[in-house]
Amino acid sequence: MMKYLHVCLFAFIGGVLRYEMSMLFNPAGTFLVNLIGAFLLGLLTVKLKEMTNNDLRTGITGGLIGSFTTFSTFSMESVELLQTDVLIGVMYISATLLLGIMLAAAGMKFGEVLS
Secondary structure, eight states, rough: OOOHHHHHHHHHHHHHHHHHHHTTTTTTTHHHHHHHOOOOOHHHHTTTTTTTHHHHIIIIIIIIIHHHSSSSHHHHHHHHHHHHHHHHHHHHHHHHHHHHHHHHHHHHHHHHOOO
């Protein structure tokens, strides 16, 4: 039961943070949020591995970071960009995927260095 409470609480925080970032950095907000989230999830996956409270770890990773990043918005923006300008759309999709994977790996490396 506590796991669900943690996920709900942290998801609320992550959703608010995502909204604020999107408004602050419009139109690049979704791009930045997804890249920051990829790095943080990589980092937190390593740093919280030894955390004894699995419910809290799930709340932070699945709730906070899961609601902070947004695949649905990325998908919709990608379709809209592809309909408007194919080259820009392909660049956006490619940059998000490549940089996201690189930042997730960098976050994991950084978490290992901090340990």
